[in-house]
Amino acid sequence: MLVLAARRLASMILIMFVISIMLFVFFEGDKLNLAMRVLGQYSTMEGRLQWLEDNGYNQSLVVRYFSWLFGFLTGDWKQSAQFSAPVFDFLLPRLKNTAILGGCVFLITVCIALILGVFSGIAEASLRDRTITVLSVLTTSVPEFASATFLVAIFVFWLDWLPGSSSFSNGFTWRELVLPVAALVIFNFGYYTRMTRASMAEVMASQYVRTAVLKGLPYRQVVMRHALRNALIAPFTVMILQLNYLLSGVVVTEVFFAYDGYGKAIYDAAMYGDVYLILAGAMIAVAVAVTTQFISDIGYTYLNPRIRFA
């Protein structure tokens, strides 16, 4: 187990290295445009070159990379050119906002997916099962920006119940959180529902569940005690991986609702060529991706006693 953790950590660090170098090289060609965006369209060429010189963008790539790397490891994540603030201080509240959004989406998605999945899995091919299956295919086919469009058209333009943007310009309110959360839940829950359903249906058809039913246990007890734990193994791992998706898959939704989170920050930074912000964002994303993958593997072994790490 510790060996596995160490190996994962090593591969994560290696991947971070490769990605940070790639990003550095990739954004190198965009430096002059960055200076132009910072200083405005009508700034002079001399001014832009001076800005690059003053902010250390003119040093050789290798020097800049190692200076960034050293800073990154020691907690100095450099200055964001676009927001003229330290990257770390800028990104922290953004991450908090995304955590709020993602946390709500995750909780609601998991609840809906487990309940619907179990209900449709225990009665395979029933009307209820078919309805739930069709519903989940239907909702997964509506991409989040499309469902956001429908939600805005209905609840903002037509009924006028909720605000159409969630920038929290007047402080945090739950009202502004409803639509982005709803758009993401609608897009996501279907996949997990089908996952839970398939897993539940498989377990319900197994020998030991049949035995439990035949020996006269109450149906509820069979489902709760015998079937559920085994049925939840596969969906569990997939749902943990969803945490990773929620960090970066929310870009489109955050941009749609002008929600000041991590995804929108990355989008703005990429459009602006703000290389240090992109780098920090990418490193966080990789770390979260590898960690969730690790947790999901650990959880899988914990829930499934047949699997043990060699």
Add this chain to the structure above:
Amino acid sequence: MTDIAAPSAPVSRPGRLSKFFKSVALLKESPIGMFGAFLVFFWVFIAIFVDLFPLRDPLAQVSADLLKPALSPAPDGGTYWLGTDDKGRDILSRLFYGSRLVLFWSSFATLVAYTVGMLMGVAAGYRGGWWDEILSFIGNVFLSFPLMVLLIVILSQLGPDSPMGVILADYGFSKTWIRGLTIVLAIMFGTAPQVMRIVRGLVLDLKSRDYIAAAEVRGERPFYIMVVELLPNARGPLIVDACLRLGYVTIAIAALGFLGLGLPPPDPDWGKMISEVRGFGAMAGNAMIWPAIAISSLVLGLNLLADGLREISLRD
């Protein structure tokens, strides 16, 4: 004198075409798959024959008819069946002409990503050893980079004004093509590793089969074994996955269009049609909804078709 038996009629070997029709006929047994196929073929039909419909010019702007609701009368005596957008363009004809762009670019991108991913996967799975280590590491690098962030980073940097765009423009590519090719490239980087993973798993399973050993004993070259023996035998699950993935790619390209990283302005890209009118608030409700419905119906069709195909492949 013995009768020489008349040569019996050649045993009819099912050709590729008849096999295809057979699987289409099988699809009939899955009503959900049929409905999906119907939706997909609806859009394919429109994309191919859009020129034959009596539609308005999708780029013509009528400044008197901005953001008209659906079914409002047009100055030429006709009707704006789905209304107009913020520049007075007919939404129906933009949607229909847009289907051509959406279907072409998403199929092209999926095809490229699939080809690269399959070759990488079969090489990693069959060759093993260092091939596997290196290819899997490359795959892992791109997989741990969140898809949407990867697409945004690539597309924000490789626009028509970037060095790559300038070179392509010198070769006479239009802005639409430069953008499209960049999208294909970005989708390839994001999707090929996922395809590679699936193919690698399938190949690891198939590798130990007798016919592979037979081919090796015959002295076939590794490339022949990979492309002629392994890949065709892995096609079942891959066809279903390709269908689903085409849906994901369609969503991704439309999302990029929505983020302003899709095909350049006058082109009727479905994602962009939503973002273009968003600023107009409640007046734009009508203009926003139709492209959202179009994209959802196409993806729904692909998902249902994949479901139907999976059902059929499980039955055999």
